[in-house]
Amino acid sequence: MKYIVPIILFLVSCTTQPTGKYFPDGLLSEHEDLDSFVQSWYGKHLASMDEPSLANATNHEYRFTWLPTFHQPMIFRISIEDEKYIFYVKRTDGAGGYDSGRIVDNQKIKIPIETARNIISKLESDCQFWGQPTTLDTMGFDGSQWIFEASKKGRYHVVDRWSPDDGCFYEIGVELMSLSNLKINEIY
Incomplete structure (x- = not known):
C-alpha cells in the first residue's frame, strides 16, 4: 500500500491543475x-463540468x-430548489484518471418527486x-472513484469509494446512471 499511493500521485499529478476549492481542507x-492532490484531481473534473x-x-x-x-467522467446531482427536485447530469469527453475534458452532455432532467425522495x-x-x-x-490502479456529497441544512459530508461492485452506494450510483438515459458502456 505504501508504494501504490506515491505511484498514483505521480501518474495523476502530471495532469492535475489547481482549481477552486470544492472540499474542506483535510x-x-x-x-x-x-x-x-485529491482535491486538485476531483476539483479539475468538477470545474470542467461547471x-x-x-x-x-x-x-x-x-x-x-x-x-x-479510462472513461468519461460524469456527475449526477439532485438539487432541491423551492421544493422542486431538479436532476442534473453532465459528462465530459475526458478520462476520470487523467484529462478532465470538455462537457459533451449537459442535461437538466425532470424526474418524479417520489423517485428523487426515494x-x-x-x-x-x-x-x-x-x-x-x-x-x-481501499484503492487500486484501474477502476473508478465514486464520490457522494450532500449538503443539507448547513451540514456537509462526502463519501469517497474506489470501485464498489455491490452494496448501497453502488446501487444508488447505478440507479442515477440509469435515470440519466445516457449510454454507459461499462460500469466499474
Whole structure:
C-alpha cells in the first residue's frame, strides 16, 4: 500500500491543475500532500463540468461524481430548489484518471418527486450516509472513484469509494446512471 499511493500521485499529478476549492481542507485525506492532490484531481473534473462546490451550498444538494480511470467522467446531482427536485447530469469527453475534458452532455432532467425522495432516503437511511467515514483504505490502479456529497441544512459530508461492485452506494450510483438515459458502456 505504501508504494501504490506515491505511484498514483505521480501518474495523476502530471495532469492535475489547481482549481477552486470544492472540499474542506483535510477532508479527503489526513495527509496534507494526498489531500491536496485529491482535491486538485476531483476539483479539475468538477470545474470542467461547471459544477458548484456543495460545501457551502444554501440549497439541499446531493451529488454523485463518477470518475472512471479510462472513461468519461460524469456527475449526477439532485438539487432541491423551492421544493422542486431538479436532476442534473453532465459528462465530459475526458478520462476520470487523467484529462478532465470538455462537457459533451449537459442535461437538466425532470424526474418524479417520489423517485428523487426515494434515492435521497436510501442514501441517508439505507447507506447511513451521514455516519459513513469519508474514505476507506481501499484503492487500486484501474477502476473508478465514486464520490457522494450532500449538503443539507448547513451540514456537509462526502463519501469517497474506489470501485464498489455491490452494496448501497453502488446501487444508488447505478440507479442515477440509469435515470440519466445516457449510454454507459461499462460500469466499474
